[in-house]
Amino acid sequence: MDLRFSGEDQAFQEKARTFIERNLPADIGEKVKGGLRLYKDDYVRWHKILAKQGWLVPEWPEEHGGTNWTPVQRYIFLEEQARAYAPRLVAFGIKMVGPVIYTFGSPRQKQHYLPRIVSAEDFWCQGYSEPGSGSDLASLQTKAVRKGDHYIVNGSKTWTTMAQYADHMFCLCRTDPNAKFQEGISFLLIDMKQPGVEVKPIRTMDGSQEINTVYLTDVKVPVEDRVGEENKGWTYAKFLLSHERSGIARIGASKAQLDKLRQIAAAEPCGDGYLIDDEDFRREIAQIEIDLHTLEYTELRALTASAKGEAPGPEANVLKIRGTELQQKISELLMQAMGYYAMPFVPEALEHGYNEDPVGPQAAAPLAAQYFNMRKTSIYGGTNEIQRNIIAKMVLGL
Amino acid sequence: MDFSLNEEQQLLKDSVDRFVRENYGLADRRKLVASPDGFGRDNWRIMAELGWLGAALPEAYGGTGGGPVETMVIMEGFGRGLVVEPYFASVVLGGSLILQGGTDAARREILPPLAEGRIQLAFGFAERQSRYDLFDVDTKAAKSGSGFVLSGHKGVVLHGGGADKIVVSARTAGARREKAGITLFVVDADAAGVSRRAYQTIDGLRAAEVALENVEVPADAVIGSVDGGMPLIEDAARRGIAALAAEAVGIMDTMQSLTNDYLKTRQQFGRPLGKFQALQHRMVDILIACEESRSAALIATLRLDDEDASRRDKAVAAAKVKIGQSARFIGQSAIQLHGGMGMTDEMQISHYFKRLTMIDLMFGDHAYHLKRYPAL
Numbered sequence: 001m002d003l004r005f006s007g008e009d010q011a012f013q014e015k016a017r018t019f020i021e022r023n024l025p026a027d028i029g030e031k032v033k034g035g036l037r038l039y040k041d042d043y044v045r046w047h048k049i050l051a052k053q054g055w056l057v058p059e060w061p062e063e064h065g066g067t068n069w070t071p072v073q074r075y076i077f078l079e080e081q082a083r084a085y086a087p088r089l090v091a092f093g094i095k096m097v098g099p100v101i102y103t104f105g106s107p108r109q110k111q112h113y114l115p116r117i118v119s120a121e122d123f124w125c126q127g128y129s130e131p132g133s134g135s136d137l138a139s140l141q142t143k144a145v146r147k148g149d150h151y152i153v154n155g156s157k158t159w160t161t162m163a164q165y166a167d168h169m170f171c172l173c174r175t176d177p178n179a180k181f182q183e184g185i186s187f188l189l190i191d192m193k194q195p196g197v198e199v200k201p202i203r204t205m206d207g208s209q210e211i212n213t214v215y216l217t218d219v220k221v222p223v224e225d226r227v228g229e230e231n232k233g234w235t236y237a238k239f240l241l242s243h244e245r246s247g248i249a250r251i252g253a254s255k256a257q258l259d260k261l262r263q264i265a266a267a268e269p270c271g272d273g274y275l276i277d278d279e280d281f282r283r284e285i286a287q288i289e290i291d292l293h294t295l296e297y298t299e300l301r302a303l304t305a306s307a308k309g310e311a312p313g314p315e316a317n318v319l320k321i322r323g324t325e326l327q328q329k330i331s332e333l334l335m336q337a338m339g340y341y342a343m344p345f346v347p348e349a350l351e352h353g354y355n356e357d358p359v360g361p362q363a364a365a366p367l368a369a370q371y372f373n374m375r376k377t378s379i380y381g382g383t384n385e386i387q388r389n390i391i392a393k394m395v396l397g398l
Numbered sequence: 399m400d401f402s403l404n405e406e407q408q409l410l411k412d413s414v415d416r417f418v419r420e421n422y423g424l425a426d427r428r429k430l431v432a433s434p435d436g437f438g439r440d441n442w443r444i445m446a447e448l449g450w451l452g453a454a455l456p457e458a459y460g461g462t463g464g465g466p467v468e469t470m471v472i473m474e475g476f477g478r479g480l481v482v483e484p485y486f487a488s489v490v491l492g493g494s495l496i497l498q499g500g501t502d503a504a505r506r507e508i509l510p511p512l513a514e515g516r517i518q519l520a521f522g523f524a525e526r527q528s529r530y531d532l533f534d535v536d537t538k539a540a541k542s543g544s545g546f547v548l549s550g551h552k553g554v555v556l557h558g559g560g561a562d563k564i565v566v567s568a569r570t571a572g573a574r575r576e577k578a579g580i581t582l583f584v585v586d587a588d589a590a591g592v593s594r595r596a597y598q599t600i601d602g603l604r605a606a607e608v609a610l611e612n613v614e615v616p617a618d619a620v621i622g623s624v625d626g627g628m629p630l631i632e633d634a635a636r637r638g639i640a641a642l643a644a645e646a647v648g649i650m651d652t653m654q655s656l657t658n659d660y661l662k663t664r665q666q667f668g669r670p671l672g673k674f675q676a677l678q679h680r681m682v683d684i685l686i687a688c689e690e691s692r693s694a695a696l697i698a699t700l701r702l703d704d705e706d707a708s709r710r711d712k713a714v715a716a717a718k719v720k721i722g723q724s725a726r727f728i729g730q731s732a733i734q735l736h737g738g739m740g741m742t743d744e745m746q747i748s749h750y751f752k753r754l755t756m757i758d759l760m761f762g763d764h765a766y767h768l769k770r771y772p773a774l
């Protein structure tokens with residue numbers, strides 16, 4: 001046993017850190033650190049910088065553009081990005097549909113779609129959930145009816161993150177209405193820029209606009225854009241959900257937020273000193289640190305096991321549950337740190353380049369909104385209740 | 399012991415509940431929040447006409463002679479509707495300060511128009527550095543002739559932007575964090591040297607930063623005694639906390655029933671969500687937190703005028719702790735149990751969640767009061 005990163009990993013860390021420091025555009029870093037609003041262009045610029053270096057899809061097989069890094073190195077890379085306040089990588093192409101395509105896709109699909117993900121040319125979104133099918137995803141109703149060499153797709157997808165930016169959506173559709181739930185579903189790649197696709201924004205409680213409902217009316221999808229076999233889509237969907245486990249707990253992002261919390265607390269007056277000196281607050285921070293540290297090593301244990309080829313255990317679900325709880329707790333402490341100045345809501349102050357004097361401390365503007373926004377993390381990607389159900393059933397056999 | 403409302407109080411409750419039911423749908427509220435004033439002038443007039451603005455004021459000053467229980471009834475009803483009119487800032491805080499600390503002349507001048515809805519008050523007590531300490535006051539009031547000159551900054555003054563008069567705490571003696579040496583002044587919002595920056599708060603209300611630059615006020619602007627403002631400030635804070643606790647109870651109760659209804663109607667896996675035991679237990683814990691909060695709010699209200707100061711202060715701090723903790727648990731749970739729907743601006747549940755979360759911050763969050771409690 002050895003707790004330290006190997007010399008090789010340390011050298012890798014140095015290399016990654018230097019690259020990120022030199023190449024992350026300052027305005028993007030400021031937005032992420034300041035909790036300001038990010039737009040498509042911010043994500044795409046960062047993706048393209050990594051793409052140019054050949055580092056956008058490290059976990060992919062080398063033949064498709066991967067880097068052959070170890071899971072621990074991939075972990076380090078994500079960690080270093082978060083530490084530098086780089087924007088999170090948008091998972092839909094890189095971590096979700098890409099691996100599905102290189103694992104199950106046709107030669108044409110591989111040739112056409114993968115390079116466009118590797119180069120950050122295409123923006124993807126995930127069309128799984130529907131108004132009537134969230135946790136019970138397999139009950140989905142969007143229909144794809146075969147007409148010659150096309151499917152005609154009708155239905156609606158909802159909560160679709162960044163659909164307003166997307167060129168394509170990978171979409172679960174029912175192709176056999178008579179089959180039992182999971183069995184009649186196919187995995188289709190849908191061009192978003194075509195008639196019959198309508199994207200309607202959903203405003204979330206924090207005032208941001210990152211999710212949408214996507215209405216599909218007689219949308220034509222070539223049969224060659226179906227991944228794998230007809231009616232076997234659920235298999236690919238579940239593969240995707242369990243595929244990439246590194247980064248699921250978002251440890252790096254939580255560490256960066258915790259750093260920010262410390263900085264804010266050190267500047268926030270409290271009594272005769274600063275909030276950082278307040279015993280109760282120190283205790284809260286200490287608790288988070290302990291939890292984060294423990295979770296980090298839980299993740300690293302899982303990663304080193306998978307590097308040795310051991311079968312995945314319950315970690316993915318454990319990491320999702322605890323990781324989101326910690327993200328939420330930190331966002332809560334950030335809001336509480338501001339006292340009354342968490343209350344003012346000046347939406348313009350969430351845009352980069354806002355020039356007016358802040359109301360209260362500079363850091364305050366986005367914090368309450370962020371707290372409200374972070375409630376999503378225990379809902380999306382399979383709610384924390386569903387994660388617990390999965391552990392109870394699959395791991396504990398209950 | 400008797401925890402029931404008397405006949406007039408019950409009538410008051412019925413009329414507040416009816417008003418909220420008929421006038422405070424989410425769409426109505428949205429319009430008010432987006433309007434220039436941030437609330438409804440018509441609503442404000444109705445509230446005055448129905449006697450709510452004077453419900454806790456003596457008849458001699460234009461009220462109907464009620465007290466904390468009347469305030470509680472109104473605030474709980476307002477919580478159910480997420481009412482945005484400045485009742486809390488103007489009447490509960492402003493009204494208490496004038497009633498408890500004002501001279502007879504000041505009461506006669508200010509309270510009747512307050513009850514009639516003709517003037518609006520606000521209370522500026524917090525400052526950039528004060529956090530939740532009411533005695534941390536850096537704004538200065540220097541003697542000048544027979545009056546005073548005020549300079550400083552009051553932060554996050556609830557409904558400060560639309561107020562006609564703002565009661566502010568300022569230091570007439572002592573160091574920044576001394577309890578003695580603080581004096582309360584009524585300042586006309588349009589007096590020379592007063593500038594305000596008004597903004598929305600995340601829960602749909604309004605607040606303002608109020609800057610005071612050599613603002614001249616006459617001697618009779620003082621509320622209470624010179625250097626002796628602290629007990630009055632604490633009294634207003636206690637009344638404010640009891641009122642907020644009642645508002646929170648109205649909100650929690652509503653969130654409980656909205657969530658319960660959602661679990662009964664929303665189906666997944668071929669059955670209503672409410673059939674999943676994990677969610678049933680969470681719902682039961684929500685109910686327990688609601689019941690505890692209601693008790694805590696009630697005790698705080700009934701102890702506001704208790705002659706035993708320690709018993710009174712403990713009841714109020716306990717309510718703030720309980721309400722804050724329940725707010726967190728109920729708010730977060732209600733959103734979680736609504737799934738994606740809970741995240742949307744379209745669903746009313748998220749608006750209740752935001753207001754409930756901000757109530758925890760007013761006059762000190764649960765951690766702050768838990769820390770003070772043992773010494774009370």
Ligand SMILES: Cc1cc2nc3c(=O)[nH]c(=O)nc-3n(C[C@H](O)[C@H](O)[C@H](O)COP(=O)(O)OP(=O)(O)OC[C@H]3O[C@@H](n4cnc5c(N)ncnc54)[C@H](O)[C@@H]3O)c2cc1C
Pocket residue numbers: 125126127128129130131132133134135136158159160161162211376379380381382383384385386389664666667671674676677734735736737738739741
């Ligand atoms: C911000 C955000 C972004 C999202 N992005 C995407 C996206 O890009 N693409 C996409 O396809 N989807 C996306 N989703 C959808 C997300 O995956 C679903 O919201 C989630 O799966 C829950 O489904 P639901 O909202 O229908 O809630 P429901 O399934 O109705 O659940 C409501 C509540 O009931 C609980 N519950 C349900 N079943 C059980 C059970 N059996 N036992 C115990 N508790 C249960 C849930 O845990 C939850 O608390 C996003 C959601 C959000 C909030």
Ligand SMILES: Cc1cc2nc3c(=O)[nH]c(=O)nc-3n(C[C@H](O)[C@H](O)[C@H](O)COP(=O)(O)OP(=O)(O)OC[C@H]3O[C@@H](n4cnc5c(N)ncnc54)[C@H](O)[C@@H]3O)c2cc1C
Pocket residue numbers: 128129134135136137138139181241242317380381382383386387389390667
């Ligand atoms: C956008 C999105 C992202 C997601 N991301 C992830 C992820 O990253 N990781 C992850 O693990 N999951 C994720 N999920 C959840 C996942 O897709 C399924 O909802 C979850 O795994 C349950 O489906 P299953 O195939 O395991 O159902 P199974 O366990 O195979 O169940 C089959 C059937 O059993 C029944 N059933 C299952 N559970 C219950 C129950 N509690 N009570 C009653 N009947 C039940 C239903 O009829 C169900 O259709 C995500 C869901 C969405 C919508």
